[in-house]
Amino acid sequence: MTFPIVPLFDTDYQTTLNTKPFLKLAGDVALDASAFKTDSDVISATKTLLSKYSKSVSLLLTGSKQFNEDQLINILNNGISYLFTNDSASIKFDSIPNDRIQSIPQFIQLSSDITLESFIQGFISQIKTDRKDGLYTTLVVDNKERCLGLVYSSLESIKEAITKQVGVYFSRSRNEIWVKGLTSGNTQALLSVDIDCDSDALKFTVSQDGTGFCHTGTKSCFGDLAYGLNGLEHTLNDRMINAVDGSYTQRLFKDETLLNAKIKEEAEELTEATTKNELAWEAADLFYFAMVRLVKNGVSLADVERNLSMKNLKITRRKGDAKPRFLQESAEEPANKKAKLQRTIGANDKIYLDVVQSSNIEGVTKAVTRPIQKTSQIMHLVNPIIDNVKTKGDQALIEYTKKFDGVELKAPVLEAPFPAEYFEGLTEEMKQSLDISIENVRKFHAAQLQKKPLVVTTQPGVICSRFPRAIEKVGLYIPGGTAILPSTALMLGIPAQVAGCKEIIFASPPRKSDGKVSPEVVYVASKCGASKIVLAGGAQAVAAMAYGTESVPKVDKILGPGNQFVTAAKMYVQNDTQALCSIDMPAGPSEVLVIADEDADVDFVASDLLSQAEHGIDSQVILVGVNLSEKKVQLIQEAVHEQACALPRVDIVRQCIAHSTIILCDNYPEAFEMSNKYAPEHLILQINEADRYVPLVDNAGSIFVGSYTPESCGDYSSGTNHTLPTYGYARQYSGANTATFQKFITSQQVTAEGLDNIGKAVMCIAKVEGLDGHRNAVKIRMNKLGLLPKNFQ
Numbered sequence: 001m002t003f004p005i006v007p008l009f010d011t012d013y014q015t016t017l018n019t020k021p022f023l024k025l026a027g028d029v030a031l032d033a034s035a036f037k038t039d040s041d042v043i044s045a046t047k048t049l050l051s052k053y054s055k056s057v058s059l060l061l062t063g064s065k066q067f068n069e070d071q072l073i074n075i076l077n078n079g080i081s082y083l084f085t086n087d088s089a090s091i092k093f094d095s096i097p098n099d100r101i102q103s104i105p106q107f108i109q110l111s112s113d114i115t116l117e118s119f120i121q122g123f124i125s126q127i128k129t130d131r132k133d134g135l136y137t138t139l140v141v142d143n144k145e146r147c148l149g150l151v152y153s154s155l156e157s158i159k160e161a162i163t164k165q166v167g168v169y170f171s172r173s174r175n176e177i178w179v180k181g182l183t184s185g186n187t188q189a190l191l192s193v194d195i196d197c198d199s200d201a202l203k204f205t206v207s208q209d210g211t212g213f214c215h216t217g218t219k220s221c222f223g224d225l226a227y228g229l230n231g232l233e234h235t236l237n238d239r240m241i242n243a244v245d246g247s248y249t250q251r252l253f254k255d256e257t258l259l260n261a262k263i264k265e266e267a268e269e270l271t272e273a274t275t276k277n278e279l280a281w282e283a284a285d286l287f288y289f290a291m292v293r294l295v296k297n298g299v300s301l302a303d304v305e306r307n308l309s310m311k312n313l314k315i316t317r318r319k320g321d322a323k324p325r326f327l328q329e330s331a332e333e334p335a336n337k338k339a340k341l342q343r344t345i346g347a348n349d350k351i352y353l354d355v356v357q358s359s360n361i362e363g364v365t366k367a368v369t370r371p372i373q374k375t376s377q378i379m380h381l382v383n384p385i386i387d388n389v390k391t392k393g394d395q396a397l398i399e400y401t402k403k404f405d406g407v408e409l410k411a412p413v414l415e416a417p418f419p420a421e422y423f424e425g426l427t428e429e430m431k432q433s434l435d436i437s438i439e440n441v442r443k444f445h446a447a448q449l450q451k452k453p454l455v456v457t458t459q460p461g462v463i464c465s466r467f468p469r470a471i472e473k474v475g476l477y478i479p480g481g482t483a484i485l486p487s488t489a490l491m492l493g494i495p496a497q498v499a500g501c502k503e504i505i506f507a508s509p510p511r512k513s514d515g516k517v518s519p520e521v522v523y524v525a526s527k528c529g530a531s532k533i534v535l536a537g538g539a540q541a542v543a544a545m546a547y548g549t550e551s552v553p554k555v556d557k558i559l560g561p562g563n564q565f566v567t568a569a570k571m572y573v574q575n576d577t578q579a580l581c582s583i584d585m586p587a588g589p590s591e592v593l594v595i596a597d598e599d600a601d602v603d604f605v606a607s608d609l610l611s612q613a614e615h616g617i618d619s620q621v622i623l624v625g626v627n628l629s630e631k632k633v634q635l636i637q638e639a640v641h642e643q644a645c646a647l648p649r650v651d652i653v654r655q656c657i658a659h660s661t662i663i664l665c666d667n668y669p670e671a672f673e674m675s676n677k678y679a680p681e682h683l684i685l686q687i688n689e690a691d692r693y694v695p696l697v698d699n700a701g702s703i704f705v706g707s708y709t710p711e712s713c714g715d716y717s718s719g720t721n722h723t724l725p726t727y728g729y730a731r732q733y734s735g736a737n738t739a740t741f742q743k744f745i746t747s748q749q750v751t752a753e754g755l756d757n758i759g760k761a762v763m764c765i766a767k768v769e770g771l772d773g774h775r776n777a778v779k780i781r782m783n784k785l786g787l788l789p790k791n792f793q
């Protein structure tokens with residue numbers, strides 16, 4: 001049961017509610033149809049009542065038919081819960097379900113007849129209690145039906161609560177009426193009062209003021225309520241008033257075009273999500289942006305829920321077909337859709353990074369989220385490619401190269417020594433430049449070689465050692481989709497040679513123009529002694545090297561960066577025991593995090609950000625500012641825009657910067673903490689005395705120290721490796737190094753003395769493990785050596 005009286009209103013319901021505000025507590029109300037001229041009048045009154053005062057509104061039909069069937073359907077579709085009639089059994093409409101027509105309930109009363117006394121009396125007459133103290137258990141909830149606490153009411157407190165429409169209860173500890181908030185200031189407006197199904201418990205719905213309901217200062221007696229959609233609504237309402245200048249949420253509030261684009265983008269991503277995690281992730285994003293739009297326009301979650309309830313009452317529902325425009329779009333290839341989305345970022349828009357304060361947890365979380373691909377979707381595309389290469393070998397490689405790279409090959413593999421025509425176009429200057437890089441990379445990686453085995457005598461007569469062996473056959477992937485990368489060829493080929501790998505195979509997608517790989521890549525391949533170049537890219541190249549084909553030898557390890565298809569295929573083959581093939585690391589889209597302070601050169605900072613932003617639309621660049629002034633941030637933004645516009649790959653940069661951010665920190669330790677959490681592939685330090693801060697770095701692929709160390713130097717020529725872990729994998733992976741091309745073997749030698757030293761320990765532990773064979777292998781030897789007493793068991 002809800003409230004035992006349903007007030008019946010005419011058109012002047014507003015005046016009645018002003019003079020008898022207690023009527024709002026009934027929750028359910030009815031309208032007298034005979035007082036309204038048109039169905040629109042009924043609908044307008046219904047909507048006002050539902051939005052301000054009532055939980056449900058019904059319509060009382062008396063006498064002759066005031067409305068025809070169509071009008072009644074219109075009314076029922078716009079919020080009226082029931083039609084009350086004198087004789088529900090005799091009234092039948094073809095299109096109105098029977099359960100929406102009810103006989104007039106006894107408890108309907110004309111509002112003009114209801115007095116405060118009769119209202120209270122009507123309520124009290126319906127409740128009972130079996131408690132010895134005569135009190136009524138009372139549940140207090142807020143207008144979102146969230147439980148605030150459990151209290152008790154007496155008949156007196158109920159009367160006072162209804163009379164004043166505020167939270168009034170009975171305090172058992174003080175044995176007196178308790179007006180909530182009288183001393184704390186945390187008062188309550190009473191919105192409605194309900195009785196439970198067996199009439200012995202009450203529910204007070206209130207609007208809670210002040211810090212909250214609980215005397216401990218929390219919103220409810222069961223802790224705080226700032227979570228989920230309600231918590232988000234609360235935060236966004238707060239941000240509307242207090243948003244930090246330049247924060248992402250503030251930008252969304254101000255920029256209608258951006259906000260609407262994000263809503264469309266997230267809606268589309270939700271339609272593309274497949275796993276539970278992805279669906280929850282994308283739905284959360286969509287709710288977030290939708291909620292920003294609601295809060296911006298003063299619409300509350302309660303308004304949305306009311307709307308849902310109203311829709312639930314509809315009789316005639318639309319067929320539910322989608323507009324043709326959306327049907328057509330969802331049938332489109334994902335690649336087309338992505339391209340379309342990219343075009344929504346205008347070519348003339350200013351290129352600038354979002355700005356968030358480090359204290360803005362939500363903003364920072366969003367900022368450091370990689371524009372990561374959905375593994376399940378990519379695997380969906382990659383799995384059949386791998387299967388086909390496994391079964392059809394070279395033929396599949398040739399077919400995929402035609403399909404994805406637009407090149408028709410006769411043979412998919414180029415054998416060393418590589419024909420002279422493949423070196424055509426290579427200039428002397430280029431050769432010299434590559435040679436400088438090759439020698440520096442060789443020097444740095446040769447220095448990493450462990451020359452002598454590591455030998456440690458752990459106890460007298462127990463000698464342990466460890467020594468490296470080169471991995472025999474390695475497959476090196478050299479990306480070639482959006483840019484040719486001879487630098488990656490040397491970053492992989494030289495360490496493989498230094499480590500002593502017996503067979504080095506390159507794979508790289510051929511150029512569309514002539515079906516060859518670039519002469520620079522061929523030059524590096526010959527310099528590092530590669531035996532073959534597989535003329536294929538993507539998942540098909542990875543599969544060919546992992547399983548082998550007629551002309552591609554199966555390798556033991558695949559190394560090298562690449563796009564999402566390459567990375568997904570590498571992850572797949574390393575998990576397939578049939579392939580028996582390991583990989584270096586997940587080395588996906590390039591990324592950089594720059595830490596800069598007020599003294600940093602704005603042009604240097606901008607150029608470093610852009611040098612990685614130009615890699616691809618799925619790259620990400622982050623600037624962590626230490627105590628940066630507003631002016632400095634503005635200058636950096638201007639430099640980014642100006643330099644970006646002059647780059648040939650400005651379109652790629654634009655897409656990358658759209659998911660890149662400036663995070664403002666107050667001090668250096670905070671900046672490094674931020675960077676360690678992000679675990680960037682590249683970390684650039686453009687701060688005073690940069691080298692002093694290196695010890696603060698726990699997670700990063702490679703560090704670039706000081707203002708004259710652009711990341712480009714590491715990409716090409718300094719000597720460090722540029723094949724580095726991305727996506728935050730710098731937490732657990734190292735970048736490519738000499739050891740990446742080796743495995744380590746351990747060895748031990750135990751003498752009689754050694755056996756005497758550790759033998760008993762071995763036997764003891766083997767016994768507890770129940771492995772007597774292990775124990776015996778020691779016991780036999782020790783017995784023969786006379787190291788055990790005769791009666792030893």
Ligand SMILES: NC(=O)c1ccc[n+]([C@@H]2O[C@H](COP(=O)([O-])OP(=O)(O)OC[C@H]3O[C@@H](n4cnc5c(N)ncnc54)[C@H](O)[C@@H]3O)[C@@H](O)[C@H]2O)c1
Nearest residue numbers: 479480481482509537538561562563587589590615723724
């Ligand atoms: N982390 C590092 O160390 C590092 C180093 C260098 C480059 N990178 C990154 O490597 C990536 C290189 O990517 P790229 O695309 O330029 O070259 P790529 O060689 O990795 O990929 C090109 C291949 O992808 C395949 N492909 C393209 N579209 C496909 C589709 N729809 N279905 C199936 N396969 C498809 C084709 O086979 C094509 O040959 C960039 O993201 C760059 O940032 C990273």
Ligand SMILES: N[C@H](CO)Cc1c[nH]c[nH+]1
Nearest residue numbers: 485487488590591715722
């Ligand atoms: N920065 C890339 C690694 O993330 C490597 C590279 C190659 N060419 C230019 N840059």
Ligand SMILES: [Zn+2]
Nearest residue numbers: 590611612715
């Ligand atoms: Zn680079």
